[in-house]
Amino acid sequence: MGLPGEDGRDGRVSGGRSQVKYIDEYRDARAARRIARDIGRITKHPWTLMEVCGGQTHSIVRHGLDTLLPPEITLVHGPGCPVCVTPVELVEKAIEIASNPKVIFCSFGDMLRVPGVSRDLLSVKAAGADVRVVYSPLDALRLAMDNPGREVVFFAVGFETTAPANAMAVLQAHRAHTGNFTLLVSHVLVPPAMEAILSSRDNRVQGFLAAGHVCAVAGYEEYEPIARRYRVPIVVTGFEPVDILEGVHGCIRQLEEGRSEVENRYRRSVRREGNPAARKAMAEVFRLVDRKWRGVGEIPQSGLGLRAVYADYDAETRFGVAGITAEEDPECISGLILQGIHKPDECPAFGTRCTPEHPLGATMVSSEGACAAYFQYRRRT
Amino acid sequence: MAPENESGAGFACPIPIQQYPHVLLAHGGGGKLSQQLLERMFLPAFSNAALEARHDGALLELPSRSLAMTTDSYVVRPLFFPGGDIGSLAVNGTVNDLAMCGARPLYLTAGFILEEGLPMETLWRVVQSMRRSSLDAGVQIVAGDTKVVERGKGDGIYINTSGIGVVESARPISPARVAAGDAILLSGDIGRHGIAVMASREGLEFETALESDCAALSGIVLDLLSDGIRVHCLRDLTRGGLASALVEIAGAARVHIEIEESAVPVLDQVRAACEILGFDPIYLANEGRFVAFVPEREARGALERMRAHPLGASACIIGRVTDRDPGRVTMRSPIGTSRIVEMISGEQLPRIC
Numbered sequence: 001m002g003l004p005g006e007d008g009r010d011g012r013v014s015g016g017r018s019q020v021k022y023i024d025e026y027r028d029a030r031a032a033r034r035i036a037r038d039i040g041r042i043t044k045h046p047w048t049l050m051e052v053c054g055g056q057t058h059s060i061v062r063h064g065l066d067t068l069l070p071p072e073i074t075l076v077h078g079p080g081c082p083v084c085v086t087p088v089e090l091v092e093k094a095i096e097i098a099s100n101p102k103v104i105f106c107s108f109g110d111m112l113r114v115p116g117v118s119r120d121l122l123s124v125k126a127a128g129a130d131v132r133v134v135y136s137p138l139d140a141l142r143l144a145m146d147n148p149g150r151e152v153v154f155f156a157v158g159f160e161t162t163a164p165a166n167a168m169a170v171l172q173a174h175r176a177h178t179g180n181f182t183l184l185v186s187h188v189l190v191p192p193a194m195e196a197i198l199s200s201r202d203n204r205v206q207g208f209l210a211a212g213h214v215c216a217v218a219g220y221e222e223y224e225p226i227a228r229r230y231r232v233p234i235v236v237t238g239f240e241p242v243d244i245l246e247g248v249h250g251c252i253r254q255l256e257e258g259r260s261e262v263e264n265r266y267r268r269s270v271r272r273e274g275n276p277a278a279r280k281a282m283a284e285v286f287r288l289v290d291r292k293w294r295g296v297g298e299i300p301q302s303g304l305g306l307r308a309v310y311a312d313y314d315a316e317t318r319f320g321v322a323g324i325t326a327e328e329d330p331e332c333i334s335g336l337i338l339q340g341i342h343k344p345d346e347c348p349a350f351g352t353r354c355t356p357e358h359p360l361g362a363t364m365v366s367s368e369g370a371c372a373a374y375f376q377y378r379r380r381t
Numbered sequence: 382m383a384p385e386n387e388s389g390a391g392f393a394c395p396i397p398i399q400q401y402p403h404v405l406l407a408h409g410g411g412g413k414l415s416q417q418l419l420e421r422m423f424l425p426a427f428s429n430a431a432l433e434a435r436h437d438g439a440l441l442e443l444p445s446r447s448l449a450m451t452t453d454s455y456v457v458r459p460l461f462f463p464g465g466d467i468g469s470l471a472v473n474g475t476v477n478d479l480a481m482c483g484a485r486p487l488y489l490t491a492g493f494i495l496e497e498g499l500p501m502e503t504l505w506r507v508v509q510s511m512r513r514s515s516l517d518a519g520v521q522i523v524a525g526d527t528k529v530v531e532r533g534k535g536d537g538i539y540i541n542t543s544g545i546g547v548v549e550s551a552r553p554i555s556p557a558r559v560a561a562g563d564a565i566l567l568s569g570d571i572g573r574h575g576i577a578v579m580a581s582r583e584g585l586e587f588e589t590a591l592e593s594d595c596a597a598l599s600g601i602v603l604d605l606l607s608d609g610i611r612v613h614c615l616r617d618l619t620r621g622g623l624a625s626a627l628v629e630i631a632g633a634a635r636v637h638i639e640i641e642e643s644a645v646p647v648l649d650q651v652r653a654a655c656e657i658l659g660f661d662p663i664y665l666a667n668e669g670r671f672v673a674f675v676p677e678r679e680a681r682g683a684l685e686r687m688r689a690h691p692l693g694a695s696a697c698i699i700g701r702v703t704d705r706d707p708g709r710v711t712m713r714s715p716i717g718t719s720r721i722v723e724m725i726s727g728e729q730l731p732r733i734c
Contacts, residue, residue, distance in 0.1 A: 020652050029716040064718025109730025122727075133730065135583065241716055356726035367659050367730070377720040 022268070026240030027063075035245040036068040039252055046072045047255050048204045049248060050197070050340045052190060053211030054081030054368025055239050061373040063241045069248065076204065076340030077373075079193045079293065080211045082158040083110045083366035084338060087292040089326040090157075090186045091116040097153050097184060097319045098129045104147060106140035107155040108162075109133040113356075113365040117326050137169035137183075144173070144181035153315045156183040159211070160218040163187050163304055164278035167285035170306070170313050182315035185305055188291050190214050191222045192302035198230040202341050207251040209237035209244065212266040217282075219274030223262045231260040238266040285310055294362060295328060295335025332361035337370055344374040351379055404499040409529030422505065423525060426512040431488075431523035439523035441488055444547050449484035451475060452543035460503065460537050462581045464573070464592030468510035470668060471540040473597045474619070476518045480599040481615040481671065483550030483606060489515065490524040490543045496535035507538060518597035520544070546599075550606050556633035558613040561704040564680035565638065566673045568601065568693045569594065570646035571623050575665030576654045591650050596669030601690040605673065610683045614674040618667040621725055625664070626672060627710045628724045635707040640700030640722075643715045663712075664725045674702065 025031075051057055057077040060066055066075050079085055095116050098105035105121070112121040112131065125131035130150075134140050137154045144152035156166040166183060173181045190211060197203055210223060215236045223234045233254035237247025246265045254261060264270055282304070291303025306314050316322045331349055336342045344350055344363070354360040356375060363369035407414040424432060431439035455471040465473075472489065479486040491511065495504065515522055552558070574593040579585065598617060605612055614634075616626045623645065631638045647655075647662045655662050669692060675683045680698055687693030710722040 020649055020656070023652075023656060027715060032716045062720060063714050063716060064720055065716075067718055068716070112730060113727060135585075376723050379721060379723070 023240065026238065026242040028242060032065075032068070032241045032245055035242065035249055039073070039245065039249050040070045042249075042256055043070045043072050043252055044256055046074070047206050047252060048074045048076060048340075049207045049209060049251050050076045050078045050205040051209040051237070051244070051247075052078040052080040052194065053214070053239075054078075054084065054366065054370065055213070056080075056209060056211065056237065056244055057370050058368060058373045059239050059241065059244055061377045065241055065244055068245070073248065073252065075248075076343065077337065077370040078208075078340060079197070079296070079338040080159065080190060080214070081338070081363065081366050081368035081370070082162065082188070083114055084334060084362045084369050085188055085193075085293045085296070086111070086114065086157050086186045086362065087294045088116060088328045089292070089324055090184070091120070092326045093316060093321040093324050094121060094155055094184055095119060095124050096321050096324060097315055098124050098131050100151070100319065101130075102151050103319075104130045104132060104143055104150050104152045105155070106132050106134045106137075106143065106152060108135075108157070110366055110368075111155055111157060113359075114362045115359050115365070137166045138172070141169045141173055141178065141181055144178050145176065148180060150180060151318070152181050153319075154181070154183050155186070157186045159188055159190055160214045160282070161216075163282045163286060164217060164275070167281040170285045170310050171281060173313060174310065182313050182318050183306070184315040186291075187286065187304035188293065189302055189304065190218075191226060192299050193293065194223075194226055194234075195230075196296070196299050196302070197339050198226070198232065200339060202339075205232070205340050207233045207255055208235070209247040209251060210234050210262075212236055212238040212243070212269055215264075215266065215270045215274065217275050217278045219272050219279075220262050220264065220270065221272060227260050227262050233260050234262045236262070236264045236266045236270050238269065293335075293338070295332065295338060297335070329360045334361035334363040334371070337363055344371040345378070347371070351375060402501055404495045404497060404501060404504060404529055406497050406529050406531065409495065409527050415527065418527060422508055423527075426508045427491075427515070427522040427525075429521040429523060431521065432525075439488070439490075441523065441545070443487070443545070447548035449479050449482035449546045449548055450544065451478040451482075452541065453478060454539065454541040456536060456539050457578065458536060459578075459581055460507065462578045462593055463590055464577055465595035465668065466507060466510050467538055467540060468507035469514045469595050471542045472511050472514035472518060472520070473595055473668060475542040475544040476520060476597045476599050477617040477669075477671070479544050479546035480597075480602040481554070481617050482546070482548065483554035483602070483612065483615065484546030484548045485603060486518060486520045486544055486546040486599050488523045488545045489520050491522050492526045492541040493528070494535055494539040494541075495527065495529045496537050497529055497532040499537050504538065507540075514597065518599055549603060550612065552611065554612055554615055556614050556616075556630045559630055559634035559636055559674045559702055560613065561636060561702050562677050563613055563674045563702040564677045564683075564698050565627075565640065565700045565702065566675065566680065566683055566687060567623070567645065567697060567699045568598070568671050568673070568687055569669075569695045570648045570651070571618065571667055571670055572647055572651040572655070572662040572665035574668045575622070576651050578666070580654070585654070587650050587654065591648070591654075594667055594669035596692055598669060598671055598692065601687060601692045602671070604690055605683060605686055608682070608686050610675055610679050610686065612673055612675055612683075615671055617671040620666045622662070622664040622666060623672070624661075624710070624722050625724050628722060630674070631710050632708050634702075637703045637706040637708075638700060638710045639703060640710070640712050642712050644697055644699045646695050646697060660729050663722065664729055672699075677701065
């Protein structure tokens with residue numbers, strides 16, 4: 001079967017015999033244990049740290065990194081899960097648009113299981129809507145060009161990480177005069193969310209592990225005034241076990257020494273100024289807007305919307321869904337979880353009335369959701 | 382279930398199928414085109430006495446021992462993917478289910494649901510693939526059926542295969558026999574099929590092409606059994622991956638299963654694809670891998686036997702069974718921490734970032 005050289009058996013098999021570059025060296029057991037020991041040695045006081053990104057939360061829970069830390073350190077899980085913070089009314093708008101038979105509704109796979117008021121996009125798809133999983137907004141744009149008789153809508157969710165590609169899709173659509181391509185925009189930004197958490201009365205966060213991939217795009221200049229104003233160390237942190245322990249180490253050392261600075265512990269990906277080309281595309285297409293965060297409420301100037309010159313690419317206007325509002329399930333405490341006030345297993349509905357099959361909120365179904373991480377890796381412990 | 386086509390027989394034109402480049406409704410209508418399809422495509426490909434008797438059913442000679450029987454339906458998009466196709470899947474999948482019962486697979490039936498307009502050439506390639514796979518697995522396809530549904534009502538080809546095998550294992554092989562102290566052997570690296578099919582469906586490209594692991598496991602299983610190894614349980618890894626197979630067995634046997642993440646072999650390309658897409662290899666589909674539960678002291682011997690077979694060259698011991706925490710599967714990470722392994726909820730969906 002297959003042509004010479006096409007046989008997968010040519011490849012190497014993991015299990016100590018090979019390396020996937022940029023992954024294995026950051027999952028090295030000895031390095032992880034050494035850093036964990038160092039953290040134990042320098043920790044003298046109780047500290048609460050928040051990892052901002054849901055990808056980091058999953059890595060922590062999946063690899064049990066918190067169990068390697070001294071008992072003085074509490075990790076709470078932050079708002080950096082784009083699926084989780086997308087407000088329920090945006091999901092309702094998506095469902096309304098996707099139900100239009102003229103529409104091909106494109107989304108990253110993660111969003112399809114997020115519950116709206118009574119349904120999710122997967123069930124709308126099952127009922128006959130043309131909902132497609134794409135890997136890039138540019139794939140959605142290609143669909144629009146290939147289907148001039150249809151309206152193609154891309155669900156543009158995410159933080160600074162996904163915004164540049166979405167901006168690029170709008171710029172390319174504009175250049176090609178693609179009239180049947182629009183975005184349902186729900187972009188949010190990390191720094192305003194961090195400020196909202198820090199200025200909350202219930203805040204318990206004393207230091208941040210900043211989201212490495214967000215910083216790879218946006219840089220970390222914006223965090224410097226936050227670190228100064230609120231006197232919190234902010235450590236730019238990656239996603240693998242060694243990365244995360246490095247981030248914790250940096251944060252704890254600053255706290256124990258009474259410092260509150262921005263520190264980059266994800267140097268292989270992040271520069272202070274971020275990625276200038278990506279930032280330029282974002283600035284060209286998007287402007288700052290107020291945004292609702294699921295479970296949290298509206299945070300001023302915390303998101304991105306299309307600039308007036310690209311208003312033609314706004315799906316909310318084109319499909320007249322701007323007026324749709326929706327209330328979240330009052331039983332879901334995901335807002336408190338996303339702000340680090342509660343942990344998933346402290347929720348009375350966790351694992352009983354709220355499961356991945358019957359979620360009350362998005363944190364239970366997103367691949368970056370804290371509740372999903374606890375359910376998948378830690379239930380019944 | 383797609384509606385059965387009942388029209389078409391009257392439209393049949395008695396000329397050879399080469400003059401029909403596409404499947405018509407009449408090919409499933411029971412008339413002359415159906416007959417042509419049978420005579421020119423299926424009979425020569427699956428040639429055996431039971432089929433050639435052209436009876437309403439196959440008359441089979443079977444040894445008077447325990448029999449195993451199973452059925453499975455196959456839907457896959459695309460129909461052809463690196464390392465296999467729906468035809469090889471349909472034969473190997475059912476053969477493997479029989480092998481997991483400790484049975485030597487003997488006979489299969491094949492039911493086809495074809496979509497009107499399917500290129501005859503495509504059907505031909507699938508049937509030839511089934512022929513090769515059944516020869517490789519030592520089974521005969523002794524009965525079959527074909528229906529055609531209207532264009533747009535199917536996905537090209539759906540295949541159902543049922544199979545009968547004769548049990549070769551002296552003791553029963555089933556989850557109920559899994560006990561604390563068993564070692565868990567895995568026959569090879571996991572996840573190739575899932576990534577190969579997804580890559581060809583979604584047009585993802587990797588530096589080296591990846592092939593599905595689709596294969597008949599009856600040979601390697603019979604090797605194990607003929608060596609007298611006391612196999613407690615066998616389970617092939619299919620759609621839900623290694624994780625689902627182990628969770629099912631832990632639940633059925635009320636035992637605790639503990640595996641070592643670093644002991645589970647995963648091809649580099651599969652791992653890299655998982656990192657990019659946000660997948661966990663333990664949930665990826667396989668079509669030619671299985672786990673075996675054997676008493677700890679027979680584990681070495683079983684491992685050597687598996688490794689001696691081409692399909693078990695990278696077999697390894699991935700964990701063990703304890704009675705600490707009945708019903709649960711846990712996985713120890715390379716850094717020494719432990720987490721529970723759950724069955725997947727829904728399907729794995731590619732992540733956002």
